[in-house]
Amino acid sequence: MAFTTSPTGTPLSSTPRTRLGRSKERASDDRGDLYDILDAGLICHLGVVADGGPMVVPTGYGRDGDTLYLHGSTGARSLRATEESDVCVTVTHLDGIVLARSVFHHSVNYRSAMIYGRARLVTGEEERLTGLRVLTERLAPGQWDYARLPNRKELAKTAVLALPLDEASVKIRRGGPVDEEEDYDLPVWAGVLPLVTQWGTPVPDAALREGIDVPVHIGGRR
Amino acid sequence: MAFTTSPTGTPLSSTPRTRLGRSKERASDDRGDLYDILDAGLICHLGVVADGGPMVVPTGYGRDGDTLYLHGSTGARSLRATEESDVCVTVTHLDGIVLARSVFHHSVNYRSAMIYGRARLVTGEEERLTGLRVLTERLAPGQWDYARLPNRKELAKTAVLALPLDEASVKIRRGGPVDEEEDYDLPVWAGVLPLVTQWGTPVPDAALREGIDVPVHIGGRR
Numbered sequence: 001m002a003f004t005t006s007p008t009g010t011p012l013s014s015t016p017r018t019r020l021g022r023s024k025e026r027a028s029d030d031r032g033d034l035y036d037i038l039d040a041g042l043i044c045h046l047g048v049v050a051d052g053g054p055m056v057v058p059t060g061y062g063r064d065g066d067t068l069y070l071h072g073s074t075g076a077r078s079l080r081a082t083e084e085s086d087v088c089v090t091v092t093h094l095d096g097i098v099l100a101r102s103v104f105h106h107s108v109n110y111r112s113a114m115i116y117g118r119a120r121l122v123t124g125e126e127e128r129l130t131g132l133r134v135l136t137e138r139l140a141p142g143q144w145d146y147a148r149l150p151n152r153k154e155l156a157k158t159a160v161l162a163l164p165l166d167e168a169s170v171k172i173r174r175g176g177p178v179d180e181e182e183d184y185d186l187p188v189w190a191g192v193l194p195l196v197t198q199w200g201t202p203v204p205d206a207a208l209r210e211g212i213d214v215p216v217h218i219g220g221r222r
Numbered sequence: 223m224a225f226t227t228s229p230t231g232t233p234l235s236s237t238p239r240t241r242l243g244r245s246k247e248r249a250s251d252d253r254g255d256l257y258d259i260l261d262a263g264l265i266c267h268l269g270v271v272a273d274g275g276p277m278v279v280p281t282g283y284g285r286d287g288d289t290l291y292l293h294g295s296t297g298a299r300s301l302r303a304t305e306e307s308d309v310c311v312t313v314t315h316l317d318g319i320v321l322a323r324s325v326f327h328h329s330v331n332y333r334s335a336m337i338y339g340r341a342r343l344v345t346g347e348e349e350r351l352t353g354l355r356v357l358t359e360r361l362a363p364g365q366w367d368y369a370r371l372p373n374r375k376e377l378a379k380t381a382v383l384a385l386p387l388d389e390a391s392v393k394i395r396r397g398g399p400v401d402e403e404e405d406y407d408l409p410v411w412a413g414v415l416p417l418v419t420q421w422g423t424p425v426p427d428a429a430l431r432e433g434i435d436v437p438v439h440i441g442g443r444r
Contacts, residue, residue, distance in 0.1 A: 017273065017299075042417075043316055043330070045267040047278035051239065053307060056269035056278050058314040058334050085275060092280040094265055096422075099440060102370035103358050104380075108265070112280050136325050140415075147410055148324040158326075176427040188369055189434045190427040193362075193441060195264075200318075200416030205398040212411045218321060219415060 010066075017116055018169035028170040037091055037113045037170065038063050042139055046070060047088040050081040061089065062134030068115060068163040069122075069131035079159050082119045089115045089163060096194040100177035101186045107173065109192060114169045119161040131160040142217030232288075239338055240391035250392040253288075259313055259335045259392065260285050264361055268292060269310040272303035283311065284356030290337060290385040291344075291353035301381050304341045311337045311385060318416040322399035323408045329395065331414060337390045341383040353382040364439030 011029045012018070028034075044061045047054060057078045062069045068089060072079040091113050098107040122128050132155075136144045150158070177190050202219045233251045234240070250256075266283045269276060279300045284291045290311060294301040313335045320329040344350050354377075358366045372380070399412050424441045 017275070017277070042319075043314065043332075045269075045278050045280075045312060045314070047267075047269045047276035047310075049271050049274075049276050052271075053239070053338070054269035054271050054276055054278075054310040055239070056267050056276075056310045056312040056336065058267075058312060058316075058332065060330070088269075088276040088278045090267055090278040090280060092265065092267070094280075096425075097264070097362050099362055099365060099424075100369065102372070102376075103354070103366060104370075104372045104376040106358060106362055106365065106369070108282070108361065110280065114278065116275070132325070136328060139330065140319050140321055140328055143321060143328065144325060147322065147328070148326075148405060148408060150324070150326045154324075154326040176425070176429075183370060184429055185431070186370060187431065187434060189424075189437055189440060190430055191436075192425045192427075194422030194425065195419060196422045197417060197419045200418045202321075202411075202413055202415050203318075203398070204411070204413040207398075207406055208412055209407070209409070212409060214413075215411055218411060 012168045012170065013166055015116075015167055018114070018167055026171045026173050028172055030170070033170050033172065034113050034165065034168050035063070037093065037111045038068070040093060040111075041091040044089045044091045046078060047090065048078055048081040049085040050077060055081065060135050060139050061091075062131065062136070062138040063165070064130055064134045066165045068165055069135055070119065070161040070163065071132060071135055071158055074157060074159045079161065082161060083121070086116060087119050087163065094195055095174075096192045098177050098192055099190055101179045101183040101188040101190050105177055105179050107177065109173050109175070111172045112170070115163060115165060116167045117163050119163045122160040122162050127162070128155065128160045131162065132158065142215070146215060146217065234390045234392065235388055237338075237389055240336070240389055248393045248395050250394055252392070255392050255394065256335050256387065256390050257285070259315065259333045260290070262315060262333075263313040266311045266313045268300060269312065270300055270303040271307040272299060277303065282357050282361050283313075284353065284358070284360040285387070286352055286356045288387045290387055291357055292341065292383040292385065293354060293357055293380055296379060296381045301383065304383060305343070308338060309341050309385065316417055317396075318414045320399050320414055321412055323401045323405040323410040323412050327399055327401050329399065331395050331397070333394045335390055335392050337385060337387060339385050339389055341385045344382040344384050349384070350377065350382045353384065354380065364437070368437060368439065
């Protein structure tokens, strides 16, 4: 199954909630930036309004073209809440700590996307499988074609939600500190402390059958 | 200024929104677990209800005893929204991808804390400084005593919020996959792919004065 062609030409919509009030220079309305951030992430933070208050749940996601897919147990409170309110899905990459000459100008380098909208419960069997496939492939590329696929019973336990990638706010900060003019003379080190996330060595399950090597797509023989 | 002694003996309160509906075995009501998760994190995802909908913003935080501190520009929409609703602050550490023999049982190893409550705008000057200090020290330990401290003008631009660490939900998943009994015979590798976050080499600001070495607390001579 091919991925939908990404309409990178369509800018992201600007609405009162996606328009940045501050730090406008960090905003991007480039759909390509949004997709890059989503395609580099492993989990999102899903925000819903539940019983009148906010609830922020870390969860997996996947993207197929201009649709974001979420999933969860059919009984989960956060998923039930999406029937009653919009959602806000935030994906954040923290790339480094920006150390300035003054405490006030300390900052972080990051790439973040906030996506707003009403999630739709996916009912069509083909789209449900597409959603679960991109969800699996985001977290564990190659596993959809390698592990046992969901059976009827497992599919019945899983709710799949679709969120259109229409209304989004993308923020990116890169580079060194910006200090007050008079602080550049201070005898204080300034710069960026980069944060690097890497895969470790795969740890086999204690119950792994003998003779099964780590597949290349997981990290074997790389 | 000494940190308040952590009342690790007091269990976290159980309320309808912190009680886990599913995966109860992953829940912890140990205050020590909450503090460990908070003290190992760099950013949180702050959830508020703004104009009736959810908004999830990545932001810094700090902890002093049983109080969580947040800050932001006095004009920020997310901070204004905290005056009108409860907040949910979520801190998540993703420790690894759990690769099972079936797609359905894929999971992640993680430690997460969701803190609910009403944030209080801090007005006392001493507590405001405490809040900013623990916020700075969470992100950049050692910088409060090293960089130039905030002046009156900078302090006026910064709102500091305090959230009591009373109502929280802590979830921890560790270990390998749990597969269906009949799947253990499949010729499929299973285990955990660990995710490791590390500091890179400090990158000096282009405008750094000559002769200033990277201090030990930032990563020099470690």
